[in-house]
Amino acid sequence: MVFWILLVWLGFSFPAMAKAAGEVIAEVDGIAIMSEEVEKPLASQLSKLEEQIYNLKRQRVEALINEKLLAKEAIKRGVSPSALLDIEVTSKVSLVTEQEIDKFYQENKAQLQNEESSLRDQIRVHLQSQKLSGKREEFLKSLRSQAKVVINLKPPPVLRVSVSSDGAPFKGPANASVTTRVLGLSLPFLPASASNSRSA
Numbered sequence: 001m002v003f004w005i006l007l008v009w010l011g012f013s014f015p016a017m018a019k020a021a022g023e024v025i026a027e028v029d030g031i032a033i034m035s036e037e038v039e040k041p042l043a044s045q046l047s048k049l050e051e052q053i054y055n056l057k058r059q060r061v062e063a064l065i066n067e068k069l070l071a072k073e074a075i076k077r078g079v080s081p082s083a084l085l086d087i088e089v090t091s092k093v094s095l096v097t098e099q100e101i102d103k104f105y106q107e108n109k110a111q112l113q114n115e116e117s118s119l120r121d122q123i124r125v126h127l128q129s130q131k132l133s134g135k136r137e138e139f140l141k142s143l144r145s146q147a148k149v150v151i152n153l154k155p156p157p158v159l160r161v162s163v164s165s166d167g168a169p170f171k172g173p174a175n176a177s178v179t180t181r182v183l184g185l186s187l188p189f190l191p192a193s194a195s196n197s198r199s200a
Contacts, residue, residue, distance in 0.1 A: 043159060050156035061153055079180040089135045098129040 022034035041047060074084040090179075101123045105116050112119060 045157070047159040054153070054156050057153055061151060065082060065144070065151075066140050066150055068141060069147060072147075073143055085136065085139075088139045093128075093131045093135050096124050096131070100127055 022036045024032040025035050026033040070081045070084060074081045077084060079087070101120055104123050104127060105112070105119065109116070125174060
């Protein structure tokens with residue numbers, strides 16, 4: 001009886017132990033390739049990709065929130081969302097002046113390739129677009145402040161990498177304390193062995 005209980009226990013606990021040790025994602029002639037063998041060397045790249053995926057999702061969530069806020073306010077006022085934007089954004093943005101174009105050109109002429117006269121229309125469009133975007137963001141912020149918005153999208157976990165200094169070149173004894181100066185403050189840091197002995 002004990003044998004069967006032990007066998008059943010091992011049968012249930014073995015997959016959990018294997019999962020903890022890592023998942024087998026491939027085999028070559030019976031030799032397993034574990035997930036950590038693939039993921040550990042790619043950790044930095046995978047972390048960047050996860051961050052990009054999160055940012056894309058976050059941008060889409062923000063766009064959908066704005067759409068919902070605009071639609072709700074438009075229904076409340078009895079107009080379409082585009083008419084609401086015309087009322088609250090487009091009609092309240094002044095046209096770009098010649099002085100604003102001159103100022104922009106003077107501030108950015110080192111980066112601009114062509115003569116001012118050939119760029120004036122492009123600068124005008126750019127500045128007008130900036131004004132409209134700013135006013136739109138301001139309006140959306142005001143709508144958002146009046147609504148209850150909850151975002152449940154979770155950011156990816158922070159990549160933590162352990163760095164070994166074994167074999168790295170250094171000067172002085174390995175157990176020397178280090179002092180870091182930040183804005184005139186001195187903060188002493190003791191090596192791990194010294195701080196462990198102090199806390200013990």
